[in-house]
Amino acid sequence: MSSNDLLMTLVVVTALSFDFTNGFHDTGNAMATSIATGALPPRVAVALSGALNLVGAFLSFSVAATIAGGLVQSHLVTPTVVFAGLVGGILWNLATWYFGIPSSSSHALIGGVIGSTLAAAGGHAVLWHGVVSKVILPAVLSPVIAGAIAAFGTYLVYRLTRGVAQGVRTRGFRVGQIGSASMVSLAHGTNDAQKTMGVITLALIANGSLAAGHKAPAWVIVSCALAISLGTYVGGWRVIRALGKGLVEIDSPQGMAAESASAATILLSSSFGYSLSTTHVATGSILGSGVGRRGAEVRWSVAGRMATAWVLTLPAAGLVGALAYEAAHGIGGTAGVAVIFVVLVACGLGLYLNSRRAPVTAGNVNDEWTGSLAPTPAPVGAAA
């Protein structure tokens, strides 16, 4: 194996790892409400979402060659730049998962790539106009729009079913929830798996393995689809709990309204060429479903914490991406990339081991929210 082969292998492995973190970080976007209302048992929910992400990744084959198209000058991108950007994305994803904050995986990736490009080539390599109009403005608007739609939907649904018996209503909307959550999963697979496919393709083109403008090869599509679906199946329980239990006390009619608003916003925007963050949309919708129901408790402090993390995502992932590039470039060549890769694995492992001390799992994800992410251990037999 030549040094260049090793470099490309590391880049591809890192990209697939990012895809995996993208999957488990975002399970909650589609399934948090269904799990919280009991529409689906936790394990079944993540399995369904994982399967639909897999299907979604294969639904569309028009994979653009670059995720970074219109954001950075793609001819200035090298495999090391892509690698460093991915490191920024992964570390931000893992850190926010650890704290149970649903932050955007797309923003983490974009931030990482912008940061490493800045470090490698300087400010002129970043197309700032594209960054503002394609990333920042949609990120500010989409949660507000989705939230408004969800609030209106929730209001209508409660108003229309006022005379319906409680049990019938809860059961009926649980069925509806499964349908709408499935749509969000499908849309997530189509949108997010493609981002990693685009990144790997970008690295292959930068390396000269593929001609510019080439579509993603079949092995890239298959491996990305598998990575994101596996990640979804593993389930980011910490994020699921924060979204489903922490933000709003949610009931099945609210859940269905929230997921419908998410699915509609994501699908419509992508048909207009905006690739939105599913996370921002889903969080906005869940918040909206709390606003739209009279008497529902909305924990604005939790929402505020999430919003702060969103603002930090681009710069933080960018900073890590830039540092990773400087370090890899400083050491030089494949050895530099290999060293950073080892550091990345160590950081990931450290966060994982730390999370085991107060784990959130399929078993305790629905425990009563008492202000902290990890539920306080219930007396034996008290919690399901």
Added chain:
Amino acid sequence: MNSWINLTALWKIVVVGLLAGAGLPALFAVGLRALSPARTAESERAQRSRSAATSPVGVTTAVLCFAVVLAAIGWGIYSIVNHS
């Protein structure tokens, strides 16, 4: 419309989003309501004496509502396959 923000797209996303994202759950709610007998104090007493049956009009309304919701989901999947 300017180079920073596409107002036409924004406007369409909001309107169609409201129709699909809020309208469809509302339609689902109408269907659910049509299926379940009205629950006033009086009818509840009446229902205890004879078995609660849903009127044919209610069933038809419900079927129509659910059909529209399903059709919209089909359209959504179609748009995923053809667009993104």
